[in-house]
Amino acid sequence: MDESNANKQETKKPEEEATSLQNVERNGKLNRLKKMWDGFMQRFCPRRTRNGGNSDSSSNDIPKLTVVFDLDSTLIYSTKKKQFTHQEFIDPIRHYVAIRPHCREVLQSVREVANMMVYSAGTPKYVHHIVQLLDPEKKLFKKVLNRNNCKLRTNIFAKDLRKTGCMLKRTVWIDDLEESYPFQPYNGIVIKPWIGDPEDNELNEVLKVIMQLTKEKNVCSFFKKNYKR
Structure with a gap:
């Protein structure tokens, strides 16, 4: 391996690490947003049955x-x-x-x-x-x-x-x-x-x-x- 290729690989490592870190942070934010949205849907929207209709009390945890x-x-x-x-x-x-x-x-x-x-x-x-x-x-x-x-x-x-x-x-x-x-x-x-x-x-x-x-x-x-x- 020549010196120029070695330098390219060394330069590439920090870039890859930064990109990986950004992906982790982005995924973390997406997961937090998903949890917030799921919480909102559970709080304000009716639960659905598998066939798409609203569930009745028998399938709910609330009497x-x-x-x-x-x-x-x-x-x-x-x-x-x-x-x-x-x-x-x-x-x-x-x-x-x-x-x-x-x-x-x-x-x-x-x-x-x-x-x-x-x-x-x-x-x-x-x-x-x-x-x-x-x-x-x-x-x-x-x-x-x-x-x-x-x-x-x-x-x-x-x-x-x-x-x-x-x-x-x-x-x-x-x-x-x-x-x-x-x-x-x-x-x-x-x-x-x-x-x-x-x-x-x-x-x-x-x-x-x-x-x-x-x-x-x-x-x-x-x-x-x-x-x-």
Whole structure:
């Protein structure tokens, strides 16, 4: 080997080492970016099954969410005297009832991602007929609780989510009265009471929170972190 070739090889070694070091650094950055992206996808995007569809709760490590709806001023507005044209008279309970805007669409959307129940302070007869109006085919609500499942305290019929038999950390209530749930204040969404406004859009706003909760392992922790009571 002549001297010129030896010099070329010696010059080449530092260049190769520098290139190798750059490749290691670049690969390290790519790996870190990939981990960040994977974390983002797991946090904000639904998991996929092998056939491309969204996975259900049976294939997830998070148990299915249970959403417990109140009735009066939450899903419906009920009066003994007719107050506006879109109220329907329910003869067995002698009340005029209107269904909150977007109620049916929201219930159908929630049904696809969670179990649903009704928990009302109304009498058994009253609750039965309102639920029949909302769910005539009995496909929406897994369980219906009424006044008999409440506890009277300080003139309020208090509701207790333990009566649902569901895992509390995966159960959320939707009610216009926060004091209805003195035992589980951090399990709920307090919705603006509805008294007949045809332009009301509150249920769609609640739906956004419900969709987020389907991804949260602990409902209580989520509310404690994001909402002040």
